[in-house]
Amino acid sequence: MTLAIIDSGGANISSVVHAFRRLKTDAVFTADAEVIRTADRVVLPGVGAAGAAMSRLRELGLHQCIRDLRQPVLGICLGMQLLFEHSTEGEVECLGIIPGTLKKLQSGPGLRVPHMGWNTSQSTKLMADDSLLSGLPQDPWFYFVHSYYAPTGDATVATCTHGETFSAIVRKDNFCGVQFHPERSAKSGVKLLENFLTCS
Amino acid sequence: MTTSLARRIIPCLDVRNGQVVKGVRFRDHRVMGDILELATRYSAESADELVFYDITASPEGRSVDCEWVARVAEVIDIPFCVAGGIRSVEDAREVLQQGADKISINTPAVRRPELVNELVAAFGSQCVVVGIDSELHQGEWVTRQMTGIPQQMQHTGHATLGWIEEVTHRGAGEIVLNCMASDGTRQGFDTEQLKAARELTSVPLIASGGAGKASHFVDVFNQADVDGALAATIFHNQTVPIPELKSLLTEAGIGVRPC
Numbered sequence: 001m002t003l004a005i006i007d008s009g010g011a012n013i014s015s016v017v018h019a020f021r022r023l024k025t026d027a028v029f030t031a032d033a034e035v036i037r038t039a040d041r042v043v044l045p046g047v048g049a050a051g052a053a054m055s056r057l058r059e060l061g062l063h064q065c066i067r068d069l070r071q072p073v074l075g076i077c078l079g080m081q082l083l084f085e086h087s088t089e090g091e092v093e094c095l096g097i098i099p100g101t102l103k104k105l106q107s108g109p110g111l112r113v114p115h116m117g118w119n120t121s122q123s124t125k126l127m128a129d130d131s132l133l134s135g136l137p138q139d140p141w142f143y144f145v146h147s148y149y150a151p152t153g154d155a156t157v158a159t160c161t162h163g164e165t166f167s168a169i170v171r172k173d174n175f176c177g178v179q180f181h182p183e184r185s186a187k188s189g190v191k192l193l194e195n196f197l198t199c200s
Numbered sequence: 201m202t203t204s205l206a207r208r209i210i211p212c213l214d215v216r217n218g219q220v221v222k223g224v225r226f227r228d229h230r231v232m233g234d235i236l237e238l239a240t241r242y243s244a245e246s247a248d249e250l251v252f253y254d255i256t257a258s259p260e261g262r263s264v265d266c267e268w269v270a271r272v273a274e275v276i277d278i279p280f281c282v283a284g285g286i287r288s289v290e291d292a293r294e295v296l297q298q299g300a301d302k303i304s305i306n307t308p309a310v311r312r313p314e315l316v317n318e319l320v321a322a323f324g325s326q327c328v329v330v331g332i333d334s335e336l337h338q339g340e341w342v343t344r345q346m347t348g349i350p351q352q353m354q355h356t357g358h359a360t361l362g363w364i365e366e367v368t369h370r371g372a373g374e375i376v377l378n379c380m381a382s383d384g385t386r387q388g389f390d391t392e393q394l395k396a397a398r399e400l401t402s403v404p405l406i407a408s409g410g411a412g413k414a415s416h417f418v419d420v421f422n423q424a425d426v427d428g429a430l431a432a433t434i435f436h437n438q439t440v441p442i443p444e445l446k447s448l449l450t451e452a453g454i455g456v457r458p459c
Contacts, residue, residue, distance in 0.1 A: 048322075112404045114374075117206055163203060
């Protein structure tokens with residue numbers, strides 16, 4: 001099993017590397033298109049702003065490379081958001097693999113933004129048997145940290161609600177994404193990452 | 201309120217020379233245990249996140265010792281924040297690269313408030329926590345800095361509530377308000393001050409200082425509507441075990457992540 005973690009420019013990527021290492025899988029942290037293309041699994045992490053991450057992927061010539069991948073790909077947090085078409089965070093064109101536009105969460109009474117902390121995730125009826133959810137409890141708890149959200153749609157596997165109801169887990173073909181940080185979501189996160197490594 | 205976002209229980213580990221220590225009202229620090237041992241225990245006990253304060257970094261004029269940050273990142277699978285002596289985007293980058301999820305700044309933000317904006321621009325709001333040490337002085341809540349070493353402790357000249365508004369405006373993603381008069385006393389959180397802070401900011405607000413028993417957590421969540429509550433001694437010495445605390449909070453109708 002080879003696992004490539006794409007160097008999308010975020011600073012705190014090592015927690016993802018450590019999480020896979022605890023699952024006995026050594027990851028290669030890389031911006032090399034060839035290494036990414038030939039890996040068995042690819043993770044697109046990301047922390048920070050959509051614009052900076054997309055500029056970096058374009059500069060590295062990885063924009064098309066990622067779109068063309070056929071092996072299982074997991075976007076985490078901003079990496080999941082980049083799978084969508086467009087972000088209102090600086091009006092940025094993203095990878096366009098999943099339809100939809102990212103919008104900012106609104107604060108209000110009892111609603112803090114960023115959405116930071118542990119929240120539950122509800123699977124959608126159509127996608128409840130997705131392999132990523134295998135062995136997870138009903139409405140599992142995950143650790144979220146974000147200010148922008150991805151809409152729900154055909155690709156939504158599970159949702160989360162913080163004022164808005166948004167996509168917590170998405171899948172389109174071989175591309176999946178999670179808004180939360182599985183590497184920091186205790187047992188549920190470990191199980192999800194394990195599912196990603198073992199899915200076909 | 202349409203969210204099931206849990207209120208967070210956050211053990212705070214004050215780090216000095218690679219060990220966890222704790223003082224009373226910021227003085228007389230005693231060794232409480234090994235960093236990795238405590239971090240692993242809290243992770244297993246369903247603590248929601250951890251905060252590590254390198255309490256002597258700022259007064260000693262150095263940034264965080266990154267060696268233990270990397271070791272913590274390797275072993276735990278819950279988020280953690282690192283504070284102490286982060287003075288620049290480069291200092292912060294180093295800590296985040298070692299695997300910390302957030303960085304918290306206190307004294308350096310007071311000295312150069314633009315640092316908050318710079319960190320937000322570099323890493324996003326969600327990584328940037330501003331810690332505030334505050335106490336009542338001549339009838340007004342004011343901030344203090346260099347709280348790690350008593351002889352160097354100073355007033356910063358900021359009114360606490362104004363400073364909270366300013367750092368929110370500068371893009372801070374979370375505020376930890378440490379009420380110094382309560383710190384280490386175990387007499388309860390300063391709900392009055394926290395409530396006043398809550399009314400001024402819509403970013404996550406974490407209560408710190410004064411936790412002595414489980415009911416203090418019920419009080420601070422109910423009365424001050426804070427997003428998380430931080431404590432040290434009572435978790436380190438297991439006066440209040442986290443699983444029991446979470447059961448009590450659930451019974452009191454406060455949403456927490458179950459064990």
